[in-house]
Amino acid sequence: MKKFLGARPHLTVFVAALLSLAASTHAASPADGKPEVVKAEVVKVDTGRSKVTLKHAAIKSIKMAAMTMPFKVKDAAMLEALKAGDKVIFSVALVDDELVVTHIQAAK
Numbered sequence: 001m002k003k004f005l006g007a008r009p010h011l012t013v014f015v016a017a018l019l020s021l022a023a024s025t026h027a028a029s030p031a032d033g034k035p036e037v038v039k040a041e042v043v044k045v046d047t048g049r050s051k052v053t054l055k056h057a058a059i060k061s062i063k064m065a066a067m068t069m070p071f072k073v074k075d076a077a078m079l080e081a082l083k084a085g086d087k088v089i090f091s092v093a094l095v096d097d098e099l100v101v102t103h104i105q106a107a108k
């Protein structure tokens with residue numbers, strides 16, 4: 001019993017570390033851990049600045065209504081196959097208080 005109680009603080013620290021990690025890197029993910037996939041239409045592609053302007057549907061996981069806005073993308077190469085007018089699906093994550101597109105592809 002003594003041994004068990006002694007181990008508990010370590011478990012608490014471990015769980016707290018996991019929670020803070022999840023909060024900082026996956027804030028835009030729903031509870032199941034999978035990134036939310038959002039529908040959008042490409043309005044403008046700016047490969048040089050790694051930005052894409054999207055007319056996006058509501059993003060429930062971050063409580064954002066549907067709107068047209070620019071997003072930073074994780075990697076400019078993600079924009080190579082995209083052009084204005086394309087219908088896409090994408091996922092975003094909150095990185096250093098900034099929304100970053102982590103995945104984007106043509107909608108089927």
Ligand SMILES: [Cu+2]
Nearest residue numbers: 064065067069
């Ligand atoms: Cu928005």
